Amino acid sequence: MIVETAGGPVRLAANLKWLFTELPFEQRFDAAAEAGFTGVEFASPYSLPAETVRGLLDAAGLEQVLINTPAGPAGSPTAMGAAYVPGAQQEFREGVRLALEYAAVLGTSVIHVMSGLRPAEADAEHAFATYVANIGWAAEQARGTGVRIALEAINKRDQPRYGLATMETAAAVAEAVDPETVGVLFDVYHAQVDGGNLIERFERLLPFIAHIQIADNPGRGEPGTGEIAYDRVLARIAASTYDGWIGCEYGPVADTRAGLAWTERIAR
Structure with a gap:
């Protein structure tokens, strides 16, 4: 979906984990296309064979914009990712390999490598060193494939133990490892909760940004339902x-289609 802003056009992708949830997952592809989207993203395609997801994309005329690396079982130490978890190196590597296999079939150019939670008993420096080493290994696997690794920080209000705490840390890791292959996932919602100052931080991190996602705050609803001045930010x-996609990773306050009226307000 192309939306004209005061600064020019932006490309919006529908996050199918968050949008069109009134429909079964397989039907959300057509719904997104009918609503005007040409790109989609979602965290986990792994419950379906990659070829099946590819068929859903092709039938709807959609591009797969982003996927995540696999998460561990609910309640496990790696339920939000394995990169930051000492002792989970094998699980991390298997997840990266699987994500790259799916990305090759789906034509995805961005993989969000999930940090995961830092175990309460883990030494902070050791956990961070584990994370940097894991991202370095992931970059080696992705190099030359056309896939960029994206690192996302989750705000400390919603998830105080998430390993990667800030986008600035994500940028430092990307710069240290390989900024051509590793970048920052600039999530406007998380950035607003953790520090705000959105436009200045966006401009400072711009050289490292691999992908952008949006939601309003508070409530994580569609733009226009909270405090963020999305007309200015977009x-x-x-x-x-930045010439990439912007993922709509928000929970519609009511109906998904009705909630998309925010794109018309931004355009005006």
Whole structure:
């Protein structure tokens, strides 16, 4: 979906984990296309064979924009990712390999490598060193494939033990490992909760940004339901050198289609 802002056009992708949830997952592809989206993202395609997901994309005329690395079982130490978990190296590597296999079939150019929770008993420095080493290994696997690794920080209000605490840390890791292959997932919602100052931080991190996601705050609903001045934020993104997709990773306050009226307000 192309939306014109005061700064120019932006490309919006539907996050099918969050949007069109009134429909079974397989039907959300057609619903997204009918609503005007040409790109989709979602965290986990792994419950379906990659060829099946590819068929759903092709039938709806959609591009797969982003997937995540696999998460461990609910309640496990790696339920939110394995990169930051000492002792989970084998699980991490298997997950990265699987994500790259899916990305090759789906044509995905961005993989969000999930940090995961830092175990309460783990030494903080050891856990961070584990994370950097794991991201370095993932970058080696992705190099030359056309896939960029994206690192996302989750705000400390929603998940205080999430390993990767800030986007600035994500940028430092990307720069240390390989900024051509590793970048930052700039999630506007998480950035607002953890520090705000969105436009200045976007401009400072711009050289490292591999993907952008949006939701409003509080409530994590669609833009226009909270405090973020999305007309200004999206206009600044549009006027910048960022030419990637913007994932709509929000929970519609009511109906998904009705909630998309925010795109018309931004355009006006």
